[in-house]
Amino acid sequence: MVKYNALAISTDYWKPGDNYLEKIANALQNKVENGDFVVVSEKAVSTALGNIIDESSVKPSLNAKFLARFWMRLVWGYSLGIICRFGQRLIRRLREYPLESGSRHKQITLQQAGLLQALMFGSEGAIDGSNLPYSYVSLPLRNSGEQAEKIRRQILSEFGKNICVIIADTDKTYKFRNFFFTPRPSPLNGIHSFGGTATYIMGRVLKLKKSSTPLAVAGCSLQAALALKITNIADRTRGPGSGATVWDMASRFGVEVNGVSWDMLSKIKHKPVVIVRKAE
Numbered sequence: 387m388v389k390y391n392a393l394a395i396s397t398d399y400w401k402p403g404d405n406y407l408e409k410i411a412n413a414l415q416n417k418v419e420n421g422d423f424v425v426v427s428e429k430a431v432s433t434a435l436g437n438i439i440d441e442s443s444v445k446p447s448l449n450a451k452f453l454a455r456f457w458m459r460l461v462w463g464y465s466l467g468i469i470c471r472f473g474q475r476l477i478r479r480l481r482e483y484p485l486e487s488g489s490r491h492k493q494i495t496l497q498q499a500g501l502l503q504a505l506m507f508g509s510e511g512a513i514d515g516s517n518l519p520y521s522y523v524s525l526p527l528r529n530s531g532e533q534a535e536k537i538r539r540q541i542l543s544e545f546g547k548n549i550c551v552i553i554a555d556t557d558k559t560y561k562f563r564n565f566f567f568t569p570r571p572s573p574l575n576g577i578h579s580f581g582g583t584a585t586y587i588m589g590r591v592l593k594l595k596k597s598s599t600p601l602a603v604a605g606c607s608l609q610a611a612l613a614l615k616i617t618n619i620a621d622r623t624r625g626p627g628s629g630a631t632v633w634d635m636a637s638r639f640g641v642e643v644n645g646v647s648w649d650m651l652s653k654i655k656h657k658p659v660v661i662v663r664k665a666e
Contacts, residue, residue, distance in 0.1 A: 388664060388665075389664070389665040390615075390616070390619055390662050390663060390664055390665055391662070391663050391664075391665050392619050392620060392622075392623040392660055392661065392662045392663075393417070393623070393660065393661045393663075394620075394623045394624045394625070394657040394659075394660045395413045395414065395417065395657060395658075395659040395660065395661065396413075396655045396656065396657055397409055397412075397413050397656055397657070397658060397659065398652065398656070399648075399651050399652045399654075399656050400430045400431075400433055400434040400656070400658060401433065401434070401648065402433060402434065402435075402436040402438060403434070403436060404434045405434075406430070406431055406434035406435070407536060407537060407540045408540075409434075410424075410426065410537055410540065410541070410659055411540055411541065411544045411545075413659050414541060414545070414659065414661070415544075415545070417661060418541060418545060418547050418549060418661060419547060419663065420547050420548050420549070421548070421549070421550075421663070421664070422547070422549045422550070422661050422662070422663050423549070423550045423551075423552060423616050423620075423661070423662040423663070424537070424541070424549050424550070424551050424552070424659060424660075424661055424662075425552045425553075425554050425616060425617055425620035425659070425660045425661075425662060426534075426537060426551065426552070426553050426554070426658060426659055427553075427554070427555075427624075427658040427659075428512075428526065428527055428530065428553050428554060428555045428601055429514060429516075429517060429518075429524045429555070430656070430658035431527060431533055431553065431658075432524045432525060432526070432527050433517075433518065433524055435527075435533075437524060437525050437527065438518065438522045438523065438524050438525065439494055439522065439523055439525065440520070440521055440522055441487065441490040441491055441494055441515075441521040441522070441523060442487075442490070442520065442521040442644070444490040444493050444494055445490075445493070446489035446490050446492065446493040447493055447496070449492075449496060450489045450490070450492040450493035450496060450504075451485070451489045451492075453489075453492040453496075453504055453505070454483060454484075454485050454488035454489040454491075454492050455485055455489075457505065458480060458483040458488060458492075458507065459480065459481055459482075459483050462480045462483075462507045463477060463480035463481035463483065464477075464481070466507070466583075466587065467480055467507075469587065469590075469591060470586075470587060470590040470591065471590065476631075479633050480507060484643060487521065487643065487644055490521070491510075491513075491515070491523065492504050492510075494513060494523065495510040495511055495513055498511055498513060498525060499511025499512075499513065499571065502581065502582035502583065503569075503571070503582045505582055505583040506569065506582055506583050506586060507583075508631060509556075509557050509570070510582075511526070511570070511571060512525075512526035512555060512557055512570045512571060512572075513525055513526070515632045516631055516632050516634070516635055517635065517651065517656075518646075518651075519646045519647050519648045519650070519651055520644055520645075520646065520647070521644050526555070526570070526571065526572060526601075527553070527601070528572075530553045530572070530601040530602035531602040531603075531604065533553060533602070534551045534552070534553045534602040534603060534604035534605075535551075535604040537551045537553075537604070538550075538551045538604040538605040548605065549605055550603065550604070550605040550606035550608070551603070551604045551605055552600050552602070552603050552608075552613060552616060552617060552620075553600070553601045553602045554598055554599060554600045554601060554617040554620065554621070555570065555598065555599050555601060556598045556599075556621060557569070557570040557598070557599050558586075558589065558596040558597065558598065558599065559573065559577050559596065559597050559598070559599045559614060560585075560588070560589035560594040560595070560596050561594055561595045561596070561597070561614075562592070562594055564611075565578070566578065566610050566611070566614065567579070567580065567581075567585055567589075568585065568599050569581060569582050569583070569585040569586045570599060572601060573599050573600065573601060574599075574600040574601055574602065574603065574608075574610055574613055575610070576609060576610030576611075576613075577599065577600070577610050577614075597614040597615070597617060597618035597621075598614075598617045598618055598620070598621035599614075599617065600613040600614060600616070600617045616662050619660075619662050620660035620662055623657075623660050623662075624657045624658075624660050625657065
């Protein structure tokens with residue numbers, strides 16, 4: 387069995403408008419070698435590109451309000467949360483799901499990803515507010531393959547190193563024998579995306595092996611199984627950043643869910659880039 391070593395690279399917080407290609411190159415200077423896998427956070431790239439939405443200006447529909455009040459608080463907070471074996475803290479948070487901000491979030495999900503994704507309890511349609519301030523959420527990249535290729539070319543130009551770039555998301559992919567599936571949209575070829583909530587519940591109830599999800603690869607050809615292995619190593623090495631959920635993030639800073647600021651996020655270490663290398 388091939389073994390790998392991994393190194394998470396700390397950088398400053400990437401804000402909208404930042405040159406993420408330059409930041410990645412600076413972070414990898416004197417660290418990257420030919421043949422390395424460089425795993426980059428989709429959310430960090432999406433944020434730097436300004437692919438975010440401020441939910442505070444959104445007017446929720448009746449459907450969105452229904453999802454926040456009934457579906458999240460009652461269905462997820464009681465039956466589905468228990469079926470999926472959520473911890474008591476998460477179940478309590480779901481039962482107290484914020485109605486105003488939650489309704490706005492559900493409205494964005496309905497508009498961007500549709501009903502099946504809006505029925506999820508978090509990261510619906512890969513729309514996520516963790517590691518973002520106030521009421522901002524990041525949207526999934528529509529061109530992750532193009533962004534991965536840009537990163538590869540930047541590293542080749544700066545350092546003359548041939549690497550394999552993987553853009554990945556922490557949303558989970560599940561494995562059943564040799565079949566890989568995920569509730570999030572637009573995963574890497576070889577991983578099947580369908581079902582939203584039903585897919586998530588299936589993976590949780592059956593206790594299937596899970597991994598963070600690779601979205602695009604540039605610089606090498608990877609089968610889904612190996613790409614999943616690499617991204618999972620990177621995800622474990624990187625850690626949760628400011629928090630695995632918006633609740634955890636707010637709790638870390640001691641503020642309300644929408645009270646985290648750009649300045650707060652800038653004061654903690656971020657690890658949007660991980661180098662994964664075959665062990666000698």
